[in-house]
Amino acid sequence: MPVTDEAIEKIKAMIVSGELGPGARLPREADLAVRLGLSRSSLREAVKALSLIRVLDVRQGDGTYVTSLQPGLLLDALSFVVDFHQDASVPHFLQVRRILEPEATAMAATAMTDAEIAELRAVLDGLPADADVAELVANDLEFHRKIAAGAGNPVLCSLLEGLSGPTARARVWRGLAQEGAVERTREQHAAILEAIETRSPDLARSWAMVHVAGVEAWLRTTLGSAHSR
Missing domain, CATH: 1.10.10.10 (Winged helix-like DNA-binding domain superfamily/Winged helix DNA-binding domain)
Structure with a gap:
C-alpha cells in the first residue's frame, strides 16, 4: 500500500x-x-x-x-467528481437518479409539511410561460431540490444534489433541442405536485419516474444519433 x-x-x-x-x-x-x-x-x-x-x-x-x-458536507465531493465526467457518461448518472428520485418523491408525499408543499407550489407557479432555458433549468433544479429535502433523509438529499451537475446539462440540451420543453416540464411537475399534495406516494413515485426517464430516454437517443454520424 x-x-x-x-x-x-x-x-x-x-x-x-x-x-x-x-x-x-x-x-x-x-x-x-x-x-x-x-x-x-x-x-x-x-x-x-x-x-x-x-x-x-x-x-x-x-x-x-x-x-x-455531516452527510451533506462529505457528499459535496460527489458533485466535484461528477463534474469531471464526460457528457457521454451523463446517462449513467441519470440512470442512478431514476433509481433514487422516484423513491425520494414517494417519501416526500408523506413526509413534507403543508408549509413545505406550499413552497413547492410557489416554485412551480414561479416558472413563467415564456421562460428561457436558463430559467427552466434553475426552476427544475429548485423544484427537485425541495422534494429531495422534503423526503426527510439528508443522505438521499445530498446524493441527489451531487447528481444534479450532469443532469442539469442534460436538461439544458433538451430545452435547446426540443420545442415545448417548458410546457412539458410544467405539466409533469404539476402532476408530481398534485400527487404530493394529495399524499399519494405511489402516484408521486410513478410521475417522478416518468419525468426522469423522459430526459434519460431523450438523451440516450440524442447521444446515439451523434455517435452514428
Whole structure:
C-alpha cells in the first residue's frame, strides 16, 4: 500500500474508532507522525487529501480538525467528481437518479409539511410561460431540490444534489433541442405536485419516474444519433 494511502487509513481508523470525533483537533504533526509510524511528508499528504473530501479542516495557525462529518458536507465531493465526467457518461448518472428520485418523491408525499408543499407550489407557479432555458433549468433544479429535502433523509438529499451537475446539462440540451420543453416540464411537475399534495406516494413515485426517464430516454437517443454520424 502506498505510504500516503496508509496514512489516510490510519487517520480514518482514529476517526471511525471514535478516538477523534467530529470537531476534534488532531495532535501536532510531529507527534502524530511518530505515533502512527509515518513520515511527516506522507502524513501531510494524507491530511491534504482528507481535507479535499471534507473529512479534515486545516486552519492556518490553529491546527487541523475533524469536520462535522455531516452527510451533506462529505457528499459535496460527489458533485466535484461528477463534474469531471464526460457528457457521454451523463446517462449513467441519470440512470442512478431514476433509481433514487422516484423513491425520494414517494417519501416526500408523506413526509413534507403543508408549509413545505406550499413552497413547492410557489416554485412551480414561479416558472413563467415564456421562460428561457436558463430559467427552466434553475426552476427544475429548485423544484427537485425541495422534494429531495422534503423526503426527510439528508443522505438521499445530498446524493441527489451531487447528481444534479450532469443532469442539469442534460436538461439544458433538451430545452435547446426540443420545442415545448417548458410546457412539458410544467405539466409533469404539476402532476408530481398534485400527487404530493394529495399524499399519494405511489402516484408521486410513478410521475417522478416518468419525468426522469423522459430526459434519460431523450438523451440516450440524442447521444446515439451523434455517435452514428
